[in-house]
Amino acid sequence: MFSLTAPIFLTLLLLAVPFFLLTQQGTKTQSKLKNRNFLLLLRLVSLACLALALAGVHRKAQSNQLVFAFLIDISKSIPKSQQRLAIDQVNTIIKSLEPMDQYCVISFAKQPSVSVPLVTVQNSLNVSPESIWQNAIVQDYTDLASAIQLAISMLPEVAQKRIVLFSDGLQNTGRIDSILELAQASEITVLTIPILAERKNEVIMQELQIPPKIRIGEIFKVRAIVENTMDQVVSINLYRNGFPMITHREISLKSGKQIIALDQQIFDAGTHEFQIEVIVADEVSENNTAYALTQISGQSRLLCIASNPFVAKTIKTVLESENFVVDVIRPSEFPTDFTQLQNNEGIILINVSADELSQLQMNQIETYVRDFGRGLVVIGGDHSFGRGSYQDTLLERMLPLKMTPKQQKESLSILMLIDTSGSMANYVGADQKIGLAIESIRLAINSLDEADLVGVVSFATSIGLEIPPTTDHQRVAQAVGSLRPRNGTQLFPALQKAYKLIKKTEAKQKHIVILSDGKSDGDFESLTALVAKDNITITTIAIGDAAQDLLRMIARNGKGRYVHVEDMTRLPRILAEEVHLTQEYTVQETFVPRLNQTTQILGGIRQPPNLHGYIATSEKKTGKILIKSHKDHPILAVWDYGLGRSVAFTSDLNSWGRDWISWENFGKFWTQVVSAVLPQPNIGKDFDIQTSINGEYIKVVVEAKNLLAAGDSSELVVRVSQPNYQGQPVEMIRTTPTRYEGKIKVDDLGAYLITAKTAKDQQTTSLVVSYPSELASFTTNQQLLHKIADQTNGVFKPSMEEIAARPSRLIKKSKDLAPMFLIICVIFFVLEMIIRQFRFKNYQTTVTSEPPVTQRSMPISTLADQKLEIDSSIQKLLHAKRRSTTDSQMTS
Structure with missing residues (x-):
């Protein structure tokens, strides 16, 4: 059965047919008429498809096909054995479906992931545990909402749609209510099958409670809230700042929740971290430890x-x-x-x-x-x-x-005096000394300003490379690359040359850097005194077993620095630092x-x-x-x-x-x-700050003690330091005249330190996330699973028959055929254009290639017939002429 959503567009077809028929009336020859009729047919088919597409043609049908989305919770709160049971149940359900039914499988925890895309039952294989567990998703949280939302987006619009949810219902992130409304509006039923999260032997250290502020020497209670699934004797350890305070103390635990209270006393001011752990052979060890911080007031x-x-x-x-x-x-x-x-x-x-x-x-x-x-x-x-x-x-x-x-800093001229003696050919690890020296010089040159002057003098037995101070830094850096070790070490003449070169420059700051690993003779006392007299400073960098006393004396007389480098790999940083020091203002x-x-x-x-x-x-x-x-x-x-x-x-x-x-x-x-x-003392005169954990968020509440203390919301600043030492502001929303609330995303385990500050008060508190909230409880939340099923007309703990039951009424399916007709329209229209273009090109070829009428070649038979006709006409004309001549003669 077909239907139209806009039948008025069919009038387009009715009006177009007579118009195109009339355009064919001028054709007389049979061949041309056939061609034009064929093109007319293509045009009419194209037009008819366009009209049907615009009219919105649909094909209606009825179906009892079922489409399933199986959602399997693989968060940490669910044992692997229970996850396997859920996978086995999915395979059993698939076997009971009709061949044309469809299904997909989604595994989820903090986020969902498609394990099996939408397939028909007849083309499916068994769902394997590997296909469920191979997805790399965070398993520290459970987000039922995002899993259901993904399932809704994957199910086709026209079908009997069902979601089968395998979970313990321990949702700790996401908002489920709005997603259930979407499922209901999409006519999707959710069937919930609870996975048992309970464990036979499990001890959970739920929380460690310590007063946030304690006086020095005060005796206080360390309280640990423990949840236990069976009566047993366990051993506990208590640590403060990593040092054991109590070790292997045996405690009898009853089934259920209870508090372990321990007396402690601290005589050191500052922040102290407590850790308590229970030693027990249970199924999950991650939740056997809890942490807390406290502040001991005393001397600053x-x-x-x-x-x-x-x-x-x-x-x-x-x-x-x-x-x-x-x-x-x-x-x-x-x-x-x-x-x-x-x-x-x-x-x-x-x-x-x-x-x-x-x-x-x-x-x-x-x-x-x-x-x-x-x-x-x-x-x-x-x-x-x-x-x-x-x-x-x-x-x-x-x-x-x-x-x-x-x-503007003073102009600078710096000259580097580089030792290239044979010892510079030695290796330090994988690097040659001379290579490290070249790298160091280039790094130092790169750190100079454009206006700074730099020169280089190398020396061994004699002076080698000699470049007077210049602003062409690139030329100097390239020339330094040619330095090679040579024999001998003669520093004195090289220093004389460096002094003469740098003295000629007009810079206000003049500095010589000597880099050497050898010994040398000469009257350095007199020379350095002369250099210092001209306000030229000298820094010496001694490498390895250099003449340290000599280089130290040169630096002292030259009013510069002396640096001894034993690790040559540090040379690039040291030389760059020396240039940097020379550049900066040292008044x-x-x-x-x-x-x-x-x-x-x-x-x-x-x-x-x-x-x-x-x-x-x-x-x-x-x-x-x-x-x-x-x-x-x-x-x-x-x-x-x-x-x-x-x-x-x-x-x-x-x-x-x-x-x-x-x-x-x-x-x-x-x-x-x-x-x-220094910070103001945490006296709490204006407000109290409280924190609590809710799923993947920490809730922060700042309660002012009165309206005056509450003041303007812009005066309150709250910041958090995360376990990775990254800090960020906390957005606080004023919920009542004296109350502000904010939340912090929990991305890592560890201590979250929250500081609130106003103009008159400042307080710091802490909350330690010891383990993922997924491991804080192992009790199946059947109440939430009931709610999900009830709000979507589903079933809680359905039987196999209820899951695979065929729908009581057939589903009316309506398929939009407009896209198909639109494609056909385009195909026929393009085909018509191709044919017309081909005929037009052939016509042009024929016209341009034909000779004039007088030059056209003709068949022999045609030429003979034409010749006979011409001869007959000539004979008639000659006969008429003769008869006319005879008549005129007779008359005369």
Whole structure:
């Protein structure tokens, strides 16, 4: 049976047929008439198909075909044995279906995946466990909604559609209600078959509860909530910060939920992590451990990181006299555990370069300041700020200063004096010394500004390569590649040549870098004194067993640096750093610092003593410059960074700041600087912060104690630090006048540290995700499975007969034939065009190739007939002429 949705378009066909018939009336010859009739037929067929397509022709039929989508839950909460049973049930159901029925299989957990695409039963094979388990999907969560949604999209529109869901119903992500409404609107029934998630022997450490804030020495309870499936004796271990506090304590557990309470006492201030684990031979071990954090209040603890711990001694002494606890470590001793970093309320970096900190360590410091509201103080020196490679690092991002000054730096001329003696042919691992030296020079040249001058002099027994300082950096870099080891080491004449070359340049900063691994003779004392007199500095880099005393003396007299390199692989970085140090502003002048702003940090400070040097920087837009130099460069700057604060002091605690160390207000100044960046105490005077886990999200609730404390929603800032040390803001929505709510996506296991801050209060709390929420319970949620079946007119725990039952009424199927007729229309139309084009080309060929009428060749028979006709006419004309002549004669 056929039907039309827009029959009016058939009038197009009725009107077109007479029109095309009339156009054929002018044809007279039989052959032309046949051709035109054939083309007319093609045109009419094409037109008829177009009219039918526009009219919306449909073919109606009735069917009792069944189409199934089998959904199999393979999340971690379901044992493999139960998953196999579900697969076996699917195969049994398929065998009971009609050959023309269709089905597909979808496995799912956090996301769904098609294991078997839609196929007919007669063309199907058994569903294997491998086809279900081969899909790489996250099994830590269960999302029933996304699985049902995928099934709905795969089932055809016209069929008796059924979804068979095999699951424990423990949904912990996704929204099921809206998907059930979609299934109902699509006339899809969902049959739910519960998979038993229960295990015979299972112990779940559901939660570890510890008071978030505890006083030093206070006795408190550590409470572990345990769920057990059978009566048994287990052993527990309790750890604090990784150290065992209780080991192998036997506890009798009853079936069901219970609380294990343990007394603990802590005498160290800071953040402490507790871990409890139960030792038992159960089926799943991942959920036998739980973690929790607590904060012990006490003296403010500071972590001081210094390249030279001796320099930190003075500030450590004055801060400890003000009741701070100060731990001094080298950068190599940086805490490997973020919890240890949290034990400190502030970090002080003293002359630490960015190269001494890894990217992970800088990430941890940023999280510590930005997301926890802690403090950072950076004190300068010759390895800090611009000279410490802070530019374009997280350190620069955290500080209130830019590493490049606003003023144009002074012009620079640098000459590299390179030892190419025979010893440079030796290998360090897989690399030759001379090769590493060439690579180092090229890296150093690339780090120069375009206007900087650079030259190279190589030496062995005699001077080799000699390039005066030039701005053509590419030429110098290419020429360096030709360096080869030679015999002998004569540094003295080479240094004389370097001095003469660089002295001729007009740059304000002139610097010679000597790279050598050998010994040499000569009056270096006199030569270096002459070089220094012309304000040319010398840095020496000693490689291996070089004449260290000689090179150290040259650097001292040349007012530069001496560097001893034992590991040649470090040479490229060292040489690039030396060029970088030369480029940056290192102001070594005695001056009187100027107070720029009066703040609490400088309370009681009128005029600080002289400084003898600093690293030149420039302020950021929102940074506060509290002390300036005589050249208007920042000396002391502060700003807020995220929830925390950072301070930068661009001078040092050594030779540049030697007058400050004996200053009577030295202790007062640094105590006020450090105190200004430390977080406010968590006194909870304005609000309470609570967290709870719900599936794959952590719910955060901030409850203000009154309307005044609630204030404007823009004043509340909440940030979270994730287990991977990445921080991010938490969007908080005001649900009541005094209540704010937000949520955090759980992407990793571990500690989530949440800090909330207002103008008057700041609090930090934590929630530790010990294991996936999928393993938090093994009780089948039959209530949800009942709900899914009821809302879609399905059946909970259906029998085999109910699953495969044929529909009580036939399904009316209506197939749209318009696309088919439209294709036929195009085919006939194109065919007609091809034929017409072919005939037109043939006609053109015939016309252009025919000769004039007088030149056309004819058959012989035709020519003979024409000749006879001509002869007969001539004879008639001659006969008429003769008769006319005879008559005229007779008349005369």
